[in-house]
Amino acid sequence: MVTPPAGTAPRDPAKAWHSRTVEETWADLGSGWDGLSVGEAEKRLVENGPNQLREAQPVRPIHILLRQLKGLLVWVLLAAGTVSFLLGELLDGGAIVAILILNAVIGFYQEFQAETSIAALKRLTSPRARVWRGGKVTLVPASAVVAGDLLDLEAGDLVAADARVVKAASLKCVESALTGESDAVGKQTEAILGIDPPLGDRTNLIFMGTSVAAGTGRAVVVATGMGTELGRIATLLEKAGEDEGTPLQKRLAGVGRVLVWATLGIVGLLFALGYWRGTAPIELFMTSVSLAVAAVPEGLPAVVTVALALGVSRMSRRAALVRRLPAVETLGSTTVICTDKTGTLTVGEMTVRRLQVAGQPYEVTGEGYGPGGEILLDGRSVSAVPDSVTELALGLVASANAHLEQKKGVWRVIGDPTEGALLALGLKAGWSQERVEREFPKVDEIPFDSDRKRSTVIRRLPSGVRRAFTNGAPDQILPLCTHLYTAEGVRPLTEKDRQALLAENASLAGQALRVLGSARRDLGPDFQGPVSAETVERELVFVGLTGMYDPPRPEGKEAVAKCRAAGIRVIMITGDHPQTALAIARELGIATEETACTGTELDGLSEEDLKRRVLRTHVYARVSAEHKLRIVRAWKSHGAVVAMTGDGVNDAPAIKGADIGIAMGRTGTEVTKQASDMVITDDNFATIVAAVEEGRGIYDNIQKTLQYLLAGNTAEILLMAVCVVVGSPAPLLPIHLLWINLVTDGLPALCLATDPIDPDVMRHPPRRSTARMMDGRFLGTMMFTGFLTAGVSLGVFFAVLKTGDLALARTQAFTVLVFSELLRSFGTRDKRKPLWRISWLSNLPLLLVVALSLGLQFLSLHNRMFGGFLKSATVPLAESLPLLALGAIPLLTLELVKIFRNGGVSRAT
DSSP states (O other): OOOOOTTOOOOOTTSOGGGSOHHHHHHHHTOOTTOBOHHHHHHHHHHHOOSSOOOOOOOOHHHHHHHTTOSHHHHHHHHHHHHHHHTTOHHHHHHHHHHHHHHHHHHHHHHHHTOOHHHHHGGGSOSEEEEEETTEEEEEEGGGOOTTOEEEEETTOBOOSEEEEEEEEEEEEEOHHHHOOOSOEEOOOSOOOSOOOOGGGOTTEEOTTOEEEEEEEEEEEEEOGGGSHHHHHHHHHHHHTOOOOOHHHHHHHHHHHHHHHHHHHHHHHHHHHHHHTTOOHHHHHHHHHHHHHHHSOTTHHHHHHHHHHHHHHHHHTTTEEESSTHHHHHHHTOOEEEEOSTTTTBOSSOEEEEEEETTEEEEEOOOTTSSOOOEEETTEEOSSOOHHHHHHHHHHHHTOOOEEEEETTEEEEESOHHHHHHHHHHHHTTOOHHHHHHHSOEEEEEEEETTTTEEEEEEEOTTSOEEEEEEEOHHHHGGGEEEEEETTEEEEOOHHHHHHHHHHHHHHHHTTOEEEEEEEEEEOTTOOSOSOHHHHSSSEEEEEEEEEEOOBOTTHHHHHHHHHHTTOEEEEEOSSOHHHHHHHHHHHTSOOOSOOEEHHHHHTOOHHHHHHHGGGOOEEESOOHHHHHHHHHHHHHTTOOEEEEEOSGGGHHHHHHSSEEEEETTTOOHHHHHHOSEEETTOOHHHHHHHHHHHHHHHHHHHHHHHHHHHHHHHHHHHHHHHHHHTOOOSSOHHHHHHHHHHTTTHHHHHHHTOOOOTTGGGSOOOOTTOOSSOHHHHHHHHHHHHHHHHHHHHHHHHHHTTTOHHHHHHHHHHHHHHHHHHHHHHTTOSSSOGGGSOGGGGHHHHHHHHHHHHHHHHHHHOHHHHHHTTOOOOOHHHHHHHHHHHTHHHHHHHHHHHHHSHHHHHHO
């Protein structure tokens, strides 16, 4: 053992440990084959802290609650409610305060649930680890592991810290959660010199949070806690989640600012005008407060909250769990979806697809690790598994160390996923692992070596002959072969055979298949020497080629096509090999380009270069967590609304940094789910398309509801303002404004916000992130509607006022205004289709609410008690029906304008 000098501290954990030899690593860390002494380990633990990820700052509920009160619209409502209480309008003030409380409670709950991303990372660390201390293996808490500790590893272990491999026997690790690569990675001990490989190619390092799939080994710890690759992702995650506000929140904030300044301007102008005309200040103050209350749509926050909440409920029935309410609308604004490959667009399981044996190409069907599927020759199922396929499958199963298990009808692999795919092929060919172990017991094994790129297992045949089964890279096995297995038997391998097999290998690799070559050798009684690669792996009989890959999800291609039709760009970002990524991308219709942009290329790009590159790149391969976050930010710099999907830990920073993060529910890690805005419970990319449709529909509903509310408020302001300007009595009393807010701005608005989604919503391109909710067309329609509605009510008011009956004039103007706004709700449902092309029964709640409100308004004209509450004069039925007809004038006029403006669209609808 190398005795560490007193006070030795581990060097910078960011050092390129993969480029150092084992001896250099020992020297740098002051460790050796016996590990650290107990005393030295305790000393380093005190100096450098425990091996755990930094906790996120504690969530303070009071801060989250106060954040719910930000925004100009909230403050305007709060001020309006306060003034209402001071003036004795308790019902009006109480309604405003209740809306604010409801909105704050819902927002508080959603945000409080979202603040646990960093804490979730801790669940991925191993609770205990086996380390060599003072020449003996001991079990210690993972948090007590320090740099210089020697980890003892075997299949099934979770890796406790980043470490440099110093001994490996068929050691393989599953790093998909960290790198995105589905294959288990073989580990070796040699230094990697002259290059700076991406994380997935650092085959002499193992990383915290990954797992050992097969083999055994030892590794000396080079980084712990926040210094590990997992810790680096945790740091990125802390920085990635800066709250920039969702598109909906930004648009509503803009609406709030407009309302504040418009209200202050109008109220101030009218107050000054009234004061100049000699109106009493107290009367002016009462009128100004009434105008301010009329100008603010008190129901808007509740309408938005309910619309989003119902969208969340609908999405949960479509296998999407929304963790933050605004996420539903944000998806509707999405212009770019950056998606991981492994487990998101693909099944996430290696599957054998092609066999080349005895001069015949076979196809293999079926998904996952189960026995389901067929073996096809020339596209037709073989009646019986050919002997050649049986021979190849036997060699593949005989070499596997993984195991398959079936639980609740689902087949899973314990160990290397690649070996799981080979075992599944064995089941289809009639070779179960139990049968092979029983009939061909293992005698010896030569583990996989990254230099040899092959492994060999020796088994005893029933005849007593020992047979060596060798599997590995075809170009490494072929030079060791002297004979070829054919349908007619074994014959000498010719140079022509070699060239044909190498060409077939290249063809399969070009299809993004991982190709495995298989050979065998019978060790006769004259076999000499110990079992080694030099003595066994020679004079082999080449058997065949096996091509396998992680297949795309069957529904993925259709989902990608729907995204493209909706004007949404789909970008694949994966840690897998470029060739594999491109093949999957082409198959799904994501890309047609010839090359993928790799992580190494990204490292050489400045931020400005990357901003230009992202506009023409659809596939990124061999990327790290930092690369994914950079790509997301580059797209956002172009004004794109970016959604990021994924399942691994390496996806979490980009998921949190995107406008909306989407985690996979079945295969996703806990940290990814906690960092996300939405979890897809069926891991189906097509569910995202359904979420986009839902989001677009919700935005349309919120926009048309906002227009309905503001057009009505504009009419109320104009009605009051004109009378102030001309010096006539106020046409509406405070109780009238309150009733209008309750009857026309309340329930009808909620019904509009929950209107069924237009089936044509996915035929339009996504909205620009810079698009304003209140654009020119919106404001034009709002003002025209306000003038039209106010004009009808003013006409009635001044006509009746000539009779000298102010109470009757107010009653009839108030009634016409209520009728106008209630009837107008039907036409607001669609800005293109005319009223008669919209099914009345498709929004039955709106029909019932309008009918009930009309009935109550008629009742107030005839019932003295109810009329007294609303301060309404009695109006005979014969005079009430004409008021309803007058109230229909704005609706009919707007429908004629709609037909004139969208005539072609309406006729085609």
